[in-house]
Amino acid sequence: MLSKHLWKTLSSKMILDHSKYLMVENRTIQLPDGRVIENWPWVVTPDFVNVVAVAVDGRFLCFRQTKYALSGLSLALVGGFIDKGESPIQAVKRELLEETGYEAPEWVDLGSFRVDPNRGMAIGNLFLARGAVQVAKPTSDDLEEQELLMLSRNDIETALDRGEFKVLAWATAVALALRHMQAKCP
Amino acid sequence: MLSKHLWKTLSSKMILDHSKYLMVENRTIQLPDGRVIENWPWVVTPDFVNVVAVAVDGRFLCFRQTKYALSGLSLALVGGFIDKGESPIQAVKRELLEETGYEAPEWVDLGSFRVDPNRGMAIGNLFLARGAVQVAKPTSDDLEEQELLMLSRNDIETALDRGEFKVLAWATAVALALRHMQAKCP
Numbered sequence: 001m002l003s004k005h006l007w008k009t010l011s012s013k014m015i016l017d018h019s020k021y022l023m024v025e026n027r028t029i030q031l032p033d034g035r036v037i038e039n040w041p042w043v044v045t046p047d048f049v050n051v052v053a054v055a056v057d058g059r060f061l062c063f064r065q066t067k068y069a070l071s072g073l074s075l076a077l078v079g080g081f082i083d084k085g086e087s088p089i090q091a092v093k094r095e096l097l098e099e100t101g102y103e104a105p106e107w108v109d110l111g112s113f114r115v116d117p118n119r120g121m122a123i124g125n126l127f128l129a130r131g132a133v134q135v136a137k138p139t140s141d142d143l144e145e146q147e148l149l150m151l152s153r154n155d156i157e158t159a160l161d162r163g164e165f166k167v168l169a170w171a172t173a174v175a176l177a178l179r180h181m182q183a184k185c186p
Numbered sequence: 187m188l189s190k191h192l193w194k195t196l197s198s199k200m201i202l203d204h205s206k207y208l209m210v211e212n213r214t215i216q217l218p219d220g221r222v223i224e225n226w227p228w229v230v231t232p233d234f235v236n237v238v239a240v241a242v243d244g245r246f247l248c249f250r251q252t253k254y255a256l257s258g259l260s261l262a263l264v265g266g267f268i269d270k271g272e273s274p275i276q277a278v279k280r281e282l283l284e285e286t287g288y289e290a291p292e293w294v295d296l297g298s299f300r301v302d303p304n305r306g307m308a309i310g311n312l313f314l315a316r317g318a319v320q321v322a323k324p325t326s327d328d329l330e331e332q333e334l335l336m337l338s339r340n341d342i343e344t345a346l347d348r349g350e351f352k353v354l355a356w357a358t359a360v361a362l363a364l365r366h367m368q369a370k371c372p
Contacts, residue, residue, distance in 0.1 A: 006252040006259075016202045016210060022227040022305065024202060024210065032252055040254070041208040043229065045305065066192040066218055067303035068226070073192075074303070111349040113357055115301060117253035117260070119208065119231065124354055161365065163297040168310055168354040171299055175361035179347070 006032050012042065021045060043119045049092035050079035050169050051127040052177035053104060060156045061100055061132065065146035067167075074166040075159050076146070077173055088112070088125035096129065100148060101136040104129035110176040115168075126173040128180055153181075192218050198228065207231060229305045235278035236265035236355050237313040238363035239290060246342045247286055247318065251332035253353075260352040261345050262332070263359055274298070274311035282315065286334060287322040290315035296362040299355075312359040314366055 008030040016024035023044040030036050053061040063076040078099050082091040089107065096102055108128040115121035138148075151159065156174060165171045194216040202210035209230040216222050239247040249262040264285050268277040275293065282288055294314040301307035324334075337345065343364060351357045 007254040015204070018201070018210070018212070018227045019225065022210070022229065024204070024208070026204070029254060039205065041204045043208065045302070068193040068215060069300050069303050069306040076303070111357070113349075113354045114255050114352055115354055116231070116307075117255050117262070117353045120255040121302075121307070160362075163299075166300055167303045168299045168301055168358050171297070172354050172358040172361065175358065175365060176346075178365075179361060 010036065041119055043116070043121050045115070045122045046081040047088075047123045047125065048079060048081050048169070049088050049095060049125045049127065050077045050173045051092045051096055051129050052110075052173050053078055053096055053100070053102060053129040053132045054181075055102070055132045055150065059150040059152060061102065062149045062151050062156065062159075063099075063146040064149055070166050075149075075164045075170070076167070077165075077170045079169070082125075089127070092125070092127050092129075096132070097136065099138055099140045100132075101134050101138045102132040103135050104132040106130040108177075108180055110173060110180065113169075113172065124169040124172075126169065126176060128173075128177040196222065227305055229302070229307050231301070231308045232267040233274075233309045233311065234265060234267050234355070235274050235281060235311045235313065236263045236359045237278045237282055237315050238296075238359050239264055239282055239286070239288060239315045239318045240363075240367075241288070241318045241336065245336040245338060247288065248335045248337050248342065248345075249285075249332040250335055256352050261335075261350045261356070262353070263351075263356045265355070268311075275313070278311070278313050278315075282318070283322065285324055285326045286318075287320050287324045288318040289321050290318035292316040294363075294366055296359060296366065299358065301354075310355040310358075312355065312362060314359075314363040 010028040012025045012027045015026045025042040027040045027042045028038045029040045065076050078096050080095040110126040112123050112125045160174045196214040198211045198213045201212045211228040213226045213228050214224045215226045250259055251262050264282050266281045296312040298309050298311045346360045
């Protein structure tokens with residue numbers, strides 16, 4: 001789906017190979033109108049998944065956690081990087097099981113979105129999972145101190161509107177999931 | 187608002203100073219539980235603004251454009267980087283005027299969100315503007331070929347649900363703006 005680029009890449013040189021979490025290339029690109037631009041930075045970070053998981057009782061699985069780039073506590077979603085060879089749906093089911101011990105029978109693809117329209121970075125793949133039930137204990141080795149919360153529909157709506165999901169991908173996924181679940185007015 | 191970090195930065199070294207669009211630091215950080223992690227990449231890209239602008243006739247100002255990191259055409263929002271010394275609201279009013287020639291009397295702050303919870307990158311500041319009227323011609327010098335569209339409410343809802351806003355910040359802003367404008371069921 002994200003394969004056809006109307007801008008052309010004329011040349012590319014790796015200028016920072018930090019780790020699997022970050023590589024930077026310096027590119028020369030050509031605009032659709034023919035202009036050439038040099039020194040265009042292209043950033044590669046791992047593609048990731050996030051899921052708004054709703055348990056059989058209708059409550060939403062969220063984390064309250066700290067992250068390095070965030071001030072104070074944030075509400076967060078289940079998610080993580082896509083491992084080599086995995087599809088987004090495989091990755092998100094693995095992350096849900098690892099981080100919460102839950103599995104879900106019903107999955108909705110909420111879309112795939114670029115983090116940065118110019119410098120690239122990752123693609124975030126967002127999902128809604130419904131009917132989730134706990135089948136195991138969490139086995140996550142994430143760095144974060146995190147607390148699993150079961151939020152009511154009203155609580156998660158309020159949290160979204162108050163900006164308590166402090167990261168773009170999390171706010172996007174929650175907003176799109178709530179749209180999907182929205183009851184039409186009679 | 188984004189000033190208090192529960193994780194500590196023990197040291198930081200610039201490893202890539204590409205341009206005003208991209209700097210990378212290598213940091214040593216300490217988790218809240220005391221563990222120390224070395225070689226933590228910290229990426230600095232410029233903070234930005236986006237706005238869902240609604241004209242007096244109720245139509246939504248969007249662009250159809252190509253971007254280097256996107257495949258094919260995408261719907262996009264008015265937006266851009268915050269200039270030095272500007273507040274987010276000053277930046278977004280400037281961008282709206284430059285890119286479309288419109289001004290608006292009513293502004294809603296839809297929130298500020300981190301691009302990446304681990305490596306930082308930018309903070310995106312999202313707005314809704316209502317009652318927009320054209321007062322000038324656009325003066326933007328953006329690189330993109332872009333076409334200004336005036337979408338109906340129904341068209342923008344459909345475009346969001348079809349994934350036609352291909353960037354996280356744009357999808358977030360549209361979803362949050364539509365939530366804000368949502369009529370409650372009687």
